[in-house]
Amino acid sequence: MFNDFKLAEGRPVYLQIKDYMKRLIVQGAIQADRRLPATRELAALLGVGRGTIIAAYAELEADGFAYTVQGKGSFATSVKPQSGSGGEEPEDAGRIGWEDRISDYALMAEELDLMKRGIRASKGTISFTSIAPDEKLFDLDSVKRAFLDRMSMEGHVLLNYGYAKGYKPLIDYLLDYMARKGVDTRNQDMLITSGFTEGFDLVLSTVKKVSGRVLCENPTHNTAIKNLKLHGFQIRGVPMEADGLNLEELKEALDEGDYDLVYLVPSYHNPTGTVMSLRKRLELMELMNRRGIPVIEDGFNEELRYSGSHVAPLAALGSAEGGVVYIGSFSKVLFPGLRVGWVLGDRRLIGVLESVKRARSIHTSTLDQSLLYQYLHNGNLEKYLRRARAEYKRKYELTLACCREKVPFSSLSGDGGLHLFMTFEPGLNTRDLLAACQQRGVIFTPGDSFFTDGGGQNTLRLGFSRVSDENIRRGVSIIGEEAKRLLKNR
Amino acid sequence: MFNDFKLAEGRPVYLQIKDYMKRLIVQGAIQADRRLPATRELAALLGVGRGTIIAAYAELEADGFAYTVQGKGSFATSVKPQSGSGGEEPEDAGRIGWEDRISDYALMAEELDLMKRGIRASKGTISFTSIAPDEKLFDLDSVKRAFLDRMSMEGHVLLNYGYAKGYKPLIDYLLDYMARKGVDTRNQDMLITSGFTEGFDLVLSTVKKVSGRVLCENPTHNTAIKNLKLHGFQIRGVPMEADGLNLEELKEALDEGDYDLVYLVPSYHNPTGTVMSLRKRLELMELMNRRGIPVIEDGFNEELRYSGSHVAPLAALGSAEGGVVYIGSFSKVLFPGLRVGWVLGDRRLIGVLESVKRARSIHTSTLDQSLLYQYLHNGNLEKYLRRARAEYKRKYELTLACCREKVPFSSLSGDGGLHLFMTFEPGLNTRDLLAACQQRGVIFTPGDSFFTDGGGQNTLRLGFSRVSDENIRRGVSIIGEEAKRLLKNR
Known part of the structure; x- marks a missing residue:
């Protein structure tokens, strides 16, 4: 002692x-x-x-x-409370076990937590699992400038309590930003959230379960699948084509029964990387409006256009007022470490969401919101996007070329964004492929976790945003070699 | 055009x-x-x-x-999807109404949203409703310094994705901080959240409902009451005394049936401002351990000791391992605009909470966490607390003196912190008092919203942290005059 x-x-x-x-x-x-x-x-x-x-x-x-x-x-002092009045206590009287005190919801959240059971990248591993931005692109000086600008203007206000709805200058900026995308925001309102995921979770808590069924693309964003399941929704996936979901299959699904909502990722879809065509967007919105089904549009990566045209978001194409709930975020484009997203939708819906947000977490960090606002206000976004798009485009083309040269896929998709998606012959299981590649220091995301129907065992997602050119070449070669070996050994 | x-x-x-x-x-x-x-x-x-x-x-x-x-x-282009095939459409075919698509949970969140139905302070009003810190105390230069220090060290890392569990240096700092409060953290773990409220909400989602009943102080923190109700818990309040909850009443409540958990605010309790005595803390923990009921300890304002002794938190006194879940936050002490809180508890519980947090919002803002860490690491907390305690102590004493001189209360409590709590004769309704005071430009928080049993109509909470000395004098005088008038007119 x-x-x-x-x-x-x-x-x-x-x-x-x-x-x-x-x-x-x-x-x-x-x-x-x-x-x-x-x-x-x-x-x-x-x-x-x-x-x-x-x-x-x-x-x-x-x-x-x-x-x-x-x-x-x-x-x-005796700081341990007496744990009873004698020797009759069971041995573990002094222990409150949590194992049987955990709710089913929480146990399910743990079971569906891919990060906990994900493949860990040891040092030196070439990892294609991430679709986060490349931090080497971050313009730290502009970020510092934005922080100091805003702190000097109203630091005392920023550090005290803000509003559940969000930081007013940011809301105004983003409403204008959405209007520039072609959205008629006149009967809409906006809630700022701590990123896309919180926005999605809040919306799912707020939508009444009537049929308890949800339509979405198949495959789709695995975090969204997790959250739909956690909220007790039954999921009906609609197969994807090169230009977005298969509308004939969608009509079939619609004939099967009612749906409380549709969840869609129309631009640089996760995981397939495809962009839904304007024709399909219009036809889709017509179908949804006619049946009165609200659409949750995931604005994922919409900003990362570096090839082809920038198709208008569904929120710009919905004739039914209040029919589209748009959830946006700059996490894949700017800085995920700042947790800021937004929900744009019907006024009544946003009003209720505001109360749910307040009950859950009071409000989103004012520091994050004000820094992001000032960064945008200072005109950094366009400049940053020009650099980021050029860099990602280069990596995209390199990865695409390497895959075409080295990997025996049966189909490949990805119109841009930060990842590609590959499908192999039905017999090739990408979890086996992953195991083989991992031995050689290369990892990627097996595609099955993106599928709503247990399919996709022969698919994989390749995120290239944070991989160096040299490692893209080496990594894709190894994936190609191992895939060929597996195909031959069948 | x-x-x-x-x-x-x-x-x-x-x-x-x-x-x-x-x-x-x-x-x-x-x-x-x-x-x-x-x-x-x-x-x-x-x-x-x-x-x-x-x-x-x-x-x-x-x-x-x-x-x-x-x-x-x-x-x-035709950007409006056709909304049908002719004139047979009902008039509002183009409108998706949200009113009957909102879940009961969300409607309840709106109904219990006091901010939405709260009294708005018009300009010039003297408002005693806030218990947020006084932003004039904020040391902005230290905050800027902390931000720039951290950004220079690892800006690229901070702006990219972090971890659901939290920012490691902050977790380590806070584990040590809790150990200094006397908590044995050896079998414990910590999750960083976006403030107290998110931590509480996550814990309530994670605890299994068996009896569906919760014990707490009566009155208690109104946001906690809201969240307990939103999670479907039945609330049993135990009356408060000058040194914490009435233990005889607690025993009676315990004899009534089982409880899934106890929620307590032992220091500078909201709204009564009392500090639970060490004797009561020990006896309380003994009762809880013997029955195996987990305690959620709200660390609210624990740092704001400026008179009397700093009693050890319940988390330091629980002999039952895993029996106390401590939820802390610096929001009332440092900067509420940074949304950072922490949950300290049993390893198994924290492990599950991590997955729930990830499902809900990925992680807490790394910028907020790292700024707070660096601010603490730079040694600013002690300095700041010295200044803040001195200032709040002065205001506390002034408010207390004014109340004693001017207000015809029947009892008054508040051992420190940022607020006082007053009880009047049963006939005086503080909502009537508020209406009268509001006419004269003074507002406060009627106490009824803090009560679990519909009581407290004759109570009020007076937050003084953001009111100037002059306005404290004027405001309390007006409350006193109006209270006297109401009492006379009965």
């Missing part, structure tokens, strides 16, 4: 001694009602003045961890 | 013209398949070169909002 005491800088010595003694008492190293070392003794032992120890003991006493007996010194 | 077009700085002119035209098409000002103005004509009208208009039309076409007919010019 006392020989592991070390002084840190910055905190008064008597408080550090108090903390140290408190820990000894709490952890049972000094037992209840045992005398603490005499002040003179401890002072000598720790090499501090006696006054320091006296001050430390006084603080310890004020906090309730010690008491004085006149003429006898200081004693440790 | 075209006369409301205004050029903004920063964005290329042809894109601004595209945006403008797009809006006209989307909003129906230019109808489907109508010809757009000839490029020469529009160029003259807007005072730009013809090439600019040609570029704008090309972009419009690429986005799908216009098409060219050879030799005839550009035409607006």
Whole structure:
């Protein structure tokens, strides 16, 4: 005892001694009602003045961890409540087990948590699993500038409580931003959220379950599948084609029964990377309007156009007022570390969402919101996007070329964005392929987790945004070699 | 048309013209398949070169909002999906009404949303409703320093994705911080959340409902009451005394049946401002351990000790391992605009909470977490607390003196923190008092919303942290005068 005491800088010595003694008492190293070392003794032992120890003991006493007996010194308080009245207690009386106190919802969240059971990339591994932006593109100076600008203008306001709905200048900016995408925002309103996922979760909590059924693309964003399941929705996936979901299959699905909503990722769809054509968007919206089914549009990666045309979002094409709930985020485009997203939709819906948001987390970080606003306001987005698009386009073309040259896929999709999607002959299981590649230091995301119907065992997603050119070449070669080997060995 | 077009700085002119035209098409000002103005004509009208208009039309076409007919010019695309096949459609076919699509949960969140039905303070009103910190105390320079320090060290990392569990350096700091409060953290783990409220909401989602009943203090934190109700828990309140909840009543409540958990605010309790005594804390923990009921401890304002002793948190006193889930936050102490809180508890529980957090919102803003960490690491907390405590203590004493002199309360509580709580004779309804005071430009929080049993009509909470000395004097006088008038008129 006392020989592991070390002084840190910055905190008064008597408080550090108090903390140290408190820990000894709490952890049972000094037992209840045992005398603490005499002040003179401890002072000598720790090499501090006696006054320091006296001050430390006084603080310890004020906090309730010690008491004085006149003429006898200081004693440790009994800080462990009695755990019963004798020896009849079962052995684990002092333990509250959580295993059987966890809700089914939470257990399901854990079971569906891919990050927990995901493949860990050891050092040196070439990882194609991420579709996060490449941080080397981040213009830190503009970010610092935006922070300092805004803090100088209204730092005191930013650091105090804000509003559940969001930071007003950012809302105004984003409403205008959405109008520029062609959305008629006149009867709409906006809620700022901590990223896309929170927005989606809030919307799913707010939509009433009538049929309890949801339509979506198959495959689709795996986090969305997880959240739909967590909210108890039954999922009906509609197969994808090169220009978006198969409308004939969609009509069939619509004839099967009612749906509470449709969830769609029309641009640079995750995981297939395809962009839904304007014709399909219009026809789709007509079908949804006619049946009165609300559409949740995931604005994922819409900004990352670097080839082809920028098709208008569904929110710009819905004639039915209130029919589209658009959820946007700059996480894949700008900075995921700032958790900011937005929900644009019918006024009544946004009004309720505001209350749900307030109940759940008061409001989104004002610092994140104001920094993002100022960054946008300072005109950095266009400049940043020009650089980012050029860089991602280059990587996209390189990855595409490598895949075409080296990988024996049966089909490949991806019109841009940060990833490609490959399908192999039905017999090739990409989890086997992953195991083989991992041996050689290369990992990717097997496609099955994106499928709503248990399919996709022969597919994979290849995220290239954070992989160097050299590693793209090496990694894709290895995937190609292993795929060929597996195909041959069948 | 075209006369409301205004050029903004920063964005290329042809894109601004595209945006403008797009809006006209989307909003129906230019109808489907109508010809757009000839490029020469529009160029003259807007005072730009013809090439600019040609570029704008090309972009419009690429986005799908216009098409060219050879030799005839550009035409607006039909961006409204057909809403049916004739005149048989009902009038509101083009409208998706949200009123009957909102879940009961969300409607309840709206109904219990006090901010939405709260008293709005018009300009010049003296408001005692807030218990947020006084932003005049914020040391902005230290905040800027912390941001720049951290950004320089690892800006690229901070702006990309982080971890659901939280920012590692902050977790380590806070584990040590809790150990210094006397908590044995050896078998515990920590999750960083976006503030207390999110932490509480996550925990309530994760605890299995068995009896569906929860014990808490009566009155208690109104946001906690809201969240317990939203999660479907039945609430049993235990009356408060000057040194914490009434233990005899607690025992009676325990004899009534089982409880899934206890929610407590032991320090500077909201709304009564009392600090639970060490004796009561120990006895309470003994009761809970013996029955195996987990305790959720709200660390609210624990840091704001400026009188009396700093009693150890329940988490430091629980002999039952895993028995206390501590939820902390610096929102009332430092900066609420940064949304950062923490949940400290049993490893198994935190493991599941991590998955629930990831499903709900991926992770807490890394910017907020890293800024807070660096601010703490730079040694600012102690300095800031010294200033803040001195200032709040002064205001507390002033408010207390004013209340004692002017207000005909029958009892008053509040051992520190940022607010006082007053109880009047049973006949005085503080909502009537509020109406009278509001006429004279003074508002406060009627106490009834903090009660679990519909009581408290004769109570009020007085938050003084953001009120100037002069306004404290004036405001309390007015409350006193109106209370006397109401009492006389009965």
